[in-house]
Amino acid sequence: MASIHDVAKEAGVSVATVSKVINNYPDVSDKTRKKVSQTIKQLKYHPNVAARGLVKGRSWTVGVFVTTSFTNPFVSELLEGIKTALQNSGYDLVLLSTRFDDPNYSFVEHCLSRNVDGVVGFGVARNDPHLEELLESDIATMFVDADIRGRRAGYITTENKAGIMQAVEHLVELGHSRISFISGELDKAVGVLRHEGFMEGMKAHNLSVNPDYVRISDYSMEGGTRAMNDLLALNERPTAVVCTSDMMAFGAINVIHRSGLSVPEDISVIGFDNTYYSEIFSPALTTVNQNIPSIGSHAIETLIAMIENSDFAPSVVTEPSNLVVRCTTAKPRK
Amino acid sequence: MASIHDVAKEAGVSVATVSKVINNYPDVSDKTRKKVSQTIKQLKYHPNVAARGLVKGRSWTVGVFVTTSFTNPFVSELLEGIKTALQNSGYDLVLLSTRFDDPNYSFVEHCLSRNVDGVVGFGVARNDPHLEELLESDIATMFVDADIRGRRAGYITTENKAGIMQAVEHLVELGHSRISFISGELDKAVGVLRHEGFMEGMKAHNLSVNPDYVRISDYSMEGGTRAMNDLLALNERPTAVVCTSDMMAFGAINVIHRSGLSVPEDISVIGFDNTYYSEIFSPALTTVNQNIPSIGSHAIETLIAMIENSDFAPSVVTEPSNLVVRCTTAKPRK
DNA sequence: CTGAAAGCGCTTACAG
DNA sequence: CTGAAAGCGCTTACAG
Numbered sequence: 001m002a003s004i005h006d007v008a009k010e011a012g013v014s015v016a017t018v019s020k021v022i023n024n025y026p027d028v029s030d031k032t033r034k035k036v037s038q039t040i041k042q043l044k045y046h047p048n049v050a051a052r053g054l055v056k057g058r059s060w061t062v063g064v065f066v067t068t069s070f071t072n073p074f075v076s077e078l079l080e081g082i083k084t085a086l087q088n089s090g091y092d093l094v095l096l097s098t099r100f101d102d103p104n105y106s107f108v109e110h111c112l113s114r115n116v117d118g119v120v121g122f123g124v125a126r127n128d129p130h131l132e133e134l135l136e137s138d139i140a141t142m143f144v145d146a147d148i149r150g151r152r153a154g155y156i157t158t159e160n161k162a163g164i165m166q167a168v169e170h171l172v173e174l175g176h177s178r179i180s181f182i183s184g185e186l187d188k189a190v191g192v193l194r195h196e197g198f199m200e201g202m203k204a205h206n207l208s209v210n211p212d213y214v215r216i217s218d219y220s221m222e223g224g225t226r227a228m229n230d231l232l233a234l235n236e237r238p239t240a241v242v243c244t245s246d247m248m249a250f251g252a253i254n255v256i257h258r259s260g261l262s263v264p265e266d267i268s269v270i271g272f273d274n275t276y277y278s279e280i281f282s283p284a285l286t287t288v289n290q291n292i293p294s295i296g297s298h299a300i301e302t303l304i305a306m307i308e309n310s311d312f313a314p315s316v317v318t319e320p321s322n323l324v325v326r327c328t329t330a331k332p333r334k
Numbered sequence: 335m336a337s338i339h340d341v342a343k344e345a346g347v348s349v350a351t352v353s354k355v356i357n358n359y360p361d362v363s364d365k366t367r368k369k370v371s372q373t374i375k376q377l378k379y380h381p382n383v384a385a386r387g388l389v390k391g392r393s394w395t396v397g398v399f400v401t402t403s404f405t406n407p408f409v410s411e412l413l414e415g416i417k418t419a420l421q422n423s424g425y426d427l428v429l430l431s432t433r434f435d436d437p438n439y440s441f442v443e444h445c446l447s448r449n450v451d452g453v454v455g456f457g458v459a460r461n462d463p464h465l466e467e468l469l470e471s472d473i474a475t476m477f478v479d480a481d482i483r484g485r486r487a488g489y490i491t492t493e494n495k496a497g498i499m500q501a502v503e504h505l506v507e508l509g510h511s512r513i514s515f516i517s518g519e520l521d522k523a524v525g526v527l528r529h530e531g532f533m534e535g536m537k538a539h540n541l542s543v544n545p546d547y548v549r550i551s552d553y554s555m556e557g558g559t560r561a562m563n564d565l566l567a568l569n570e571r572p573t574a575v576v577c578t579s580d581m582m583a584f585g586a587i588n589v590i591h592r593s594g595l596s597v598p599e600d601i602s603v604i605g606f607d608n609t610y611y612s613e614i615f616s617p618a619l620t621t622v623n624q625n626i627p628s629i630g631s632h633a634i635e636t637l638i639a640m641i642e643n644s645d646f647a648p649s650v651v652t653e654p655s656n657l658v659v660r661c662t663t664a665k666p667r668k
Numbered sequence: 669c670t671g672a673a674a675g676c677g678c679t680t681a682c683a684g
Numbered sequence: 685c686t687g688a689a690a691g692c693g694c695t696t697a698c699a700g
Binding site for chain 1: 335378380381382383384385387388393395403404405407409410411413414417420421422423424425426427428429430431432433434435443446447448449555584588591610611614615616
């Protein structure tokens with residue numbers, strides 16, 4: 001690899017001058033600029049990012065802090081949105097590999113050693129051991145789906161409450177009243193908000209909530225399976241269930257089918273996320289849409305704004321949600 | 335951030351000595367080592383990776399070159415495997431953001447500026463404009479599912495041919511002879527090998543291949559949809575179809591159902607990949623299993639071996655495949 | 669408009 | 685066993 005010295009020597013100028021043309025400084029004569037540019041091409045010179053970063057104290061790099069599996073379709077679509085927004089931004093994404101063999105591994109120190117300019121976090125619980133340290137650091141951060149704020153930390157999420165309320169409303173309009181809710185954990189904002197949405201939605205229609213109908217679970221298919229099994233075991237089972245993820249809904253529907261009942265004839269099911277598979281699944285899933293790739297893109301865009309302008313106040317962004325009615329909801333049996 | 339100088343000053347030693355204890359050099363007295371270690375903890379010092387990389391000429395970083403969407407379930411599972419293997423390895427993954435606004439953007443130059451120690455490539459076609467440059471460079475590379483080799487490049491793939499042959503055999507045993515094949519593009523090794531597998535599989539059972547039954551497509555659901563539409567329009571339609579991805583199979587099955595026929599009663603369908611969703615989909619998909627996460631892990635492991643030992647010959651690794659029979663294959667109607 | 673020099677935070681011969 | 689010094693490849697006042 002040619003270095004800036006090679007270019008300087010070849011072009012017959014100083015390294016300072018080469019640096020100036022690389023960085024598009026105005027105080028270089030056209031003649032010199034041309035000569036240097038030519039030499040750069042000729043030598044296939046490309047600035048060493050580490051060296052530049054060393055003096056500038058940055059890395060043009062954004063770290064990700066994802067606590068869930070990449071096979072989670074939400075994460076895939078989020079990453080896709082992140083990738084798109086990163087395109088042409090000059091920043092690269094780095095996946096910080098956690099070192100589990102080191103008992104006092106610190107995500108923040110890892111970011112600091114790598115000089116990461118910002119991080120986007122997903123699936124971060126309020127009690128995550130790394131969270132406080134991250135908020136105290138001066139690393140610009142955007143959380144996805146967590147209402148965590150800090151001096152340099154903002155977040156982006158979907159209209160969670162409104163989304164669930166729409167789902168409830170849809171079921172009520174179809175004539176359901178024995179409505180169940182498979183909630184996510186209540187240690188994260190998303191879980192709490194969707195839970196509130198359910199409660200408020202029911203209240204808005206003067207429906208009482210049967211405590212047996214509310215199950216706390218995780219967002220996985222297995223979680224949906226388990227919760228649905230419990231619900232089917234009740235004396236009076238619900239006629240409709242609102243799930244807080246598509247995966248949970250898939251699990252629930254499979255259980256219902258396996259027990260000889262059918263969706264939506266016997267039980268209506270609604271998901272949340274509108275991931276790619278909700279359309280492929282059969283029956284196609286009625287679900288609350290979040291525009292996931294756009295959440296990823298916006299997270300990156302505001303993160304970069306925060307990085308490049310330290311005055312930029314950490315944003316709180318809320319993306320709209322809307323119900324997508326497909327084939328898993330219908331009127332209850334008489 | 336404390337620097338090595340701060341530590342040296344605080345501990346009352348030289349920076350050279352601090353460097354030696356950081357790097358576990360033996361020629362440091364126990365007393366000094368202890369003192370320095372203590373100071374490091376106290377100051378929460380962590381070496382700057384960029385500075386270290388600058389002098390060592392490396393970055394402890396692996397780049398990914400993925401041409402498809404992250405929402406592709408194969409990619410998700412691959413990334414998950416990669417993530418696992420990276421854990422505790424000391425390497426971080428970097429997603430090099432392509433700069434489409436720059437007509438002469440070069441992936442290799444990007445790698446060189448970032449000083450990436452190695453790259454794993456997926457979805458790279460033989461005629462990719464960046465490929466030759468990459469092979470000529472001295473960057474250690476592992477390709478996934480592409481039979482590309484170079485001085486510093488190896489690859490890892492699944493037993494593609496054998497996998498398809500098993501699929502054909504399964505159908506023949508069920509009594510099928512009008513077997514169709516929805517192939518991937520033939521510009522990549524995977525496509526060619528699976529195609530060969532089909533041809534050989536048919537031949538092995540003395541079945542002739544109806545040219546109308548072989549459709550070239552991409553690996554997407556839309557691709558499967560299109561191909562299946564063509565097949566259904568034939569005068570004599572096949573009784574079974576072997577697809578080269580699960581997504582294609584999902585598309586094909588949806589088309590079949592939409593046309594009023596049923597799977598597997600009217601037409602048997604086999605997928606390829608055994609991604610997470612093949613089990614969730616209903617009917618659950620009969621498919622050729624690839625152990626995708628393990629492909630990702632092995633790619634990283636051999637890549638790191640190549641990076642750390644320049645004598646390590648670029649490997650060619652083949653993972654086994656096996657047919658997973660679920661609910662989309664059955665005897666043909668009489 | 670141009671360049672010499674210091675410095676970013678490390679590592680590594682080398683001398684003692 | 686310890687440390688002074690050079691150097692990795694850049695950028696940035698500053699002087700001219």
